[in-house]
Amino acid sequence: MFRKRQKHDSHVNLERWLISYADFITLLFIVFLILFSMSAVDAKKFQALRESFSQITGSGASLVMPAPGSAALSSANINTGKEKKKNEVPSEQERFEQIKEKMEQYTQAKGLDKNVKINIDQNGINVTITGTVLFAIGDATLQPEAKKVIKDMFNFINSIDNPLRIEGHTDNVPIHNARYPSNWELSAARAMNLVRYLAEEYKIKPERLSGAGYGEYHPVAPNDTPENRAKNRRVEIMILSSKAAAADAQKPQSKP
Structure with a gap:
């Protein structure tokens, strides 16, 4: 079946x-x-x-x-x-602002804010040191206490790899001696002594450094009182912006 x-x-x-x-x-x-x-x-x-x-x-x-x-x-x-x-990587302007803020905090903490002013403009940061913070009147030798200030401040200044320009200025009180025949030589000596100190002490690359002496001819105040003359006796440490440094590099060099 x-x-x-x-x-x-x-x-x-x-x-x-x-x-x-x-x-x-x-x-x-x-x-x-x-x-x-x-x-x-x-x-x-x-x-x-x-x-x-x-x-x-x-x-x-x-x-x-x-x-x-x-x-x-x-x-x-x-x-x-x-x-x-x-x-994001901070821009140059942002880094300048950070340096300025830290330096102002330092100068206030050390009681130097009356003699050290920090400003930012299109050329970069301008650190203006007036009076006898760095140099005695009529002299271009760095004072011992000035070296401590420079050391502290360059912890901030040298945190950015921009060119540095050192400018020396004096008041209009005439000077004439064997060492400094005029305020030209005095202001230039102050600038160059600081340039050399930075290169030797802090090993800053020489190509980053430049110095100039302007004598009494770029005052920031009238030379009519001791206080105003102290403002004109100054050294300016300029951290150049990239734009300002490029403009300086394009300037024709003077030939002997």
């Missing part, structure tokens, strides 16, 4: 979609885990991550980040803008 085979309906697995769904959830979890671990958004790395997931998923344009122009993207840019700025 032949038995009739019974036909059985093929079993259809209605839960296969759970496998794909589980894979997608795992992938999404990894994405958010990576994003959470990033303390700051790096644009290049973020783009590489986005492209990587786009290749895996086939599109992925909105999986890692919102579509361009969306409100969510604008919000993300606002929230991460400050974090990105922290990681």
Whole structure:
């Protein structure tokens, strides 16, 4: 006898979609885990991550980040803008501002703020030291206490690798002796003595340094009182900006 085979309906697995769904959830979890671990958004790395997931998923344009122009993207840019700025290299102007702030804090703490002024202009930072902080009246030899001030201040000044220009100035009181025939020689000697001290003591590259003596001919105050004459007896240490240094380099050199 032949038995009739019974036909059985093929079993259809209605839960296969759970496998794909589980894979997608795992992938999404990894994405958010990576994003959470990033303390700051790096644009290049973020783009590489986005492209990587786009290749895996086939599109992925909105999986890692919102579509361009969306409100969510604008919000993300606002929230991460400050974090990105922290990681950027400070501009020259920002570094100048930092140096100025630290130097002003130092001069105030040491009681030197009446004789040491720090300003920033288009040429860079100008540190003006007046009175007898560096030199005695009519002399160009650095005073012993001046060396401590220079050491402290150059911890800030030498934190940036810009050219330095040292300028010497005097009041209008005439000087005439065997060592300094006029205020020209006195102001130039003060500038060059400081230049040489910086090169020898702090090993500042000579190509960064320059000096000039202006005598009594660039006063900042009338020479009518002892206080004003003290303002004119000054040394200016200039940290040149890149623009000012480039302009100086382009000036034609005088030929003998």
